[in-house]
Amino acid sequence: MTAPLLPIAAIATAPGRGGIGVVRVSGPDVVSIARAVCGQTLKPRHATYLPFLDARGGVIDHGLALYFPAPHSYTGEEVLELQGHGGPVVMQMLLARCLEAGRDIGLRLAEPGEFTRRAFLNDKLDLAQAEAVADLIEASTEAAARSAARSMEGVFSQAIHTLVEKVIHLRMLVEATLDFPEEEIDFLEASDARGQLAAIRESLKGVLKQAKQGALLREGLSVVLAGQPNVGKSSLLNALAGAELAIVTPIAGTTRDRVRETIQIEGIPLHIIDTAGLREDAADEVERIGIERTWEAIGRADVVLHLVDATDYLENGLSEIDDAIDDRLSGHLPPGSPIVRVVNKIDTAPAASDTMFGGNRPHVVAANGPNPTEIWISARTGAGIDLMRRELLRIVGWQSGSEGTFLARERHLTALRCAQSHLDCAAERADQQAQALDLFAEELRLAQEHLNSITGEFTSDDLLGTIFTRFCIGK
Structure with a gap:
């Protein structure tokens, strides 16, 4: 039979000031710590309002104390929770008092995720449920x-x-x-x-x-905006975000480094990354470094939006530079990551093309053979932006109204x-x-x-360590 683990303690609430703060203690003989700090024996599963006492009987704070006997607790062990005022000094004083009172029984500070790890080890949660605790937070x-x-x-x-x-x-x-x-x-x-x-x-x-x-709900999507300078990447970022996040000017090469913003579409986090324009003749060393970072971002993207100018595209088709960008994108993206061609600035496209392209109304051209999906928009006027949002979700396979969806991690997908x-x-x-x-x-x-x-039926200790050390301390 495995020997019981030594008791642990930590502040369970987030750092900073708040109306309430919680110190949590878990392990064998926690009842002795409760008597020392609270000055009385606590009734199981009842909240008791009382003073928290220091070693000399002085009052540290007043608050609620709750005692949960094993195995009917979060961790499956004896658990004590002390709820006081949420000032950082008060919380540190209360934690220090618990550690002092529990010195004889080996009480120590908890490691990140150790309370939930004990819940897993004591069969209160399985591993997927334990991970969901962190995901909920x-x-x-x-x-x-x-x-x-x-x-x-x-x-x-x-x-x-x-x-x-x-x-x-x-x-x-x-x-x-x-x-x-x-x-x-x-x-x-x-x-x-x-x-x-x-x-x-x-x-x-x-x-x-x-x-x-x-x-998708947990991780979101990394969407990189790529293309030649001055095709409207920063304008598209601003349009998607609904705020002026990136500088927009007619001057090519305004964006020198990545600009990142996270937005939501139907609850899916989209991490939109605006990048430096791609061209062969960088104006200076700063722009060259920006272009290198653009390719680094593309290499980690879930979706790349390759922007082209509608006027140039209608008159001449895909330029040599954009064709070269397309080829390099195909070899640079992670497997399975789609490229979407975004034909921008339809509001400035020649009137002569109105009949052929439906009066420049926003629309989608489905992928055909090696050709990527095309979305026709105007980032400046907002035409086609809602269409683009819907198309992004469709491309990555999101189905709206998934009420029964459960959160999953990459390791779960790999195992499945x-x-x-x-x-x-x-x-x-x-x-x-x-x-x-x-x-x-x-x-x-x-x-x-x-x-x-x-x-968690067959799980190595190394994997458990990796999973639980990513939790916050106190959980």
Whole structure:
């Protein structure tokens, strides 16, 4: 049996001044600290208003004290929470008093995420739920917060558990067949293994689709504005953000460095990055460095908006420079990141083209072969901006009204894709009949391991350390 961990303490509220601050203590024999600081034995799960006392009996503050006996607490251990006035000095004095009172039982300061890590180790939360706690705290949009709350309640975990149960059932049938080969039962036909596997793969496909939506809510999209100087990148940033964030002038090369702003579209955070104009003959060293940083930003982008001038584009098509930019973009982007050509300044396009292009009204030209999607807009007048917002979400696969979406992280997506890959291999083994039955079983086992890694059934200590050290102290 594992020995109980030493007690820990930390300020659980954010740094700075506030109306209320909380000091949290968790571990064995916390009741002795409560008696020392509160001067009395606390009734479990009842808020008691009282003075918090120093070692000489002087009053540090007045506030509420709550005691939660194990295992009915957040961490599964004894927990004491002291709620006082939220001044940083008062909170530090109260924390220091708790550490002093708990010196004999080994009380120490908590590490980042250690309270939630103990909740995980004591089976109060699985790993996906524990991560959702941090995601809820860090949520940047209302939609992300609601999805994180669903993950914390176990919606994501239940979807994974359901998949694992189905895989385990299929594995059980396979293992039984391998253990009794003399029965000469055609396992694949008698147990409808292919049908069961097909159902599992379809369920996993649905979970992965929801997880991708959740990852968009959590991470958002990195959208880089690229193109030659003076094509309206800064104007587009201002139009999307609804504020004058970037300097706009007719002078080419005004933007020398990246300008970043985060906006929301249907709850999805979009990190819009305006960059220095791309051209061969940089005016000076500062502009050259700016262009280098532009390519660095493009290399990390989820979507690149390649802006071109509508007048030039209508008269001459894609210029040699823009054609070269297109080619370099294709080789510079992460795999799967789309390029969208934005034809800007339609308000200044020649009147002669009105008939051909519908009076310069904003519109989208769907991708055709190697050609990217085109969106025709005017960043100056705002024409087509709403159209662009909708098109960005469509391109990345967002579906509005996803009330059942749960928040997901990149590691969850990786695990789901790995499980999907092993199930695909299992389907191939199934088509090879009985001689591949042991390989079929192995693919199922590997798929189950990847699914279990999401909820923490099979998780290395190194991964746990990485996950929980990113939490705030006190949580």
